[in-house]
Amino acid sequence: MKKILLTVALVLAFNGALAQDAEKENLKKNEAAASRKTSDLPDGWKKGGTFSFLANQATFNNWLAGGQSNISGNIGVNYDFNYKKNTWSWDNKVIAGYGLTKIKDADVQKTDDRIELNSLLGKKAFGYWYYSAFFNGRTQMDSGFDKDSGIKTSHFLSPTFLQFGPGMMWKKSDNLKFNFAPATSKLIYVDKQFTVASSSFGVDLGRTNRYEFGAAVNGYYKFNLMENVSVENILNLYTNYLEDPQNVDLDYQLNVAMKINKFLSTNFAFQTIYDDNSFRGFQTRQVIGLGLNYNF
Secondary structure, three states: HHHHHHHHHHHHHHHHHHHHHHHHHHHHHHHHHHHHHHHHOEEEEEEEEEEEEEEEEOOOOOOOOOOOOOEEEEEEEEEEEEEOOOOEEEEEEEEEEEEEEEEOOOOOEEEEEEEEEEEEEEEEEEOOOOEEEEEEEOOOOOOEEEOOOOEEEEEEEOOOEEEEEEEEEEEEEEEEEEEEEEEEEEEEEEHHHHHHOOOEEOOOOOOOOOEEEEEEEEEEEEEEEEOEEEEEEEEEEEEEOOOEEEEOEEEEEEEEEEOOOEEEEEEEEEEEEOOEEEEEEEEEEEEEEEEEEEEE
């Protein structure tokens, strides 16, 4: 009996190892194909993006186990417009999202609200390396309120975060690149009404803006985990030379799309932010649901 169990265990382990090797080989083929596809692209503009709508709904009537009826919806846009000309590369991405939820007997609450623009210009230096200049802008569309007091804490274009600076970029393809900018300027703007009584998003009492100077690292990696399953990773790191350089700001986004057909997919989005000027702790956002997608 022990020999049989041992044999079965060895077979399962062997099959598991083969499956892992096959998966790794599949990933290598996908990345190689994506790299070849990018390198073969003609000069000029390459544009494309996705509009998605996610909806979730739950209803409880006389449900003894408990629960509250709720409905929520999220819309999102993820659009790329990239340009290539000889030794020049200019990559641009726009990400926008807005979401609302309504729980029974409670007011409608905002669950997502963001507009983000990333722009990265590169001039080829050698190999996969480019001299670069980058710009990142983040803001929001709607008002935000403190969950405990209900006091308004933000509104359209307030706060606005801007980062820009020169650096070096390592770019293997449109789907795999990193940029290091050791001389980055960062500006934070908030409306004056939010700094009347206290500081807001790092902007001091009575002021409307804050300037920082530091270093930024930006990374982007997108790959197909398997057929019809794409995984997108976006990482932004920043340290302020002028104040507490050991406190590194972090913004990481994970977007997973599991395609069902041309218009339907299951989407998972996760984002975590650490910025001790805004909040001393990790801010996290997670959205999952059946989505209606439109590619354009």
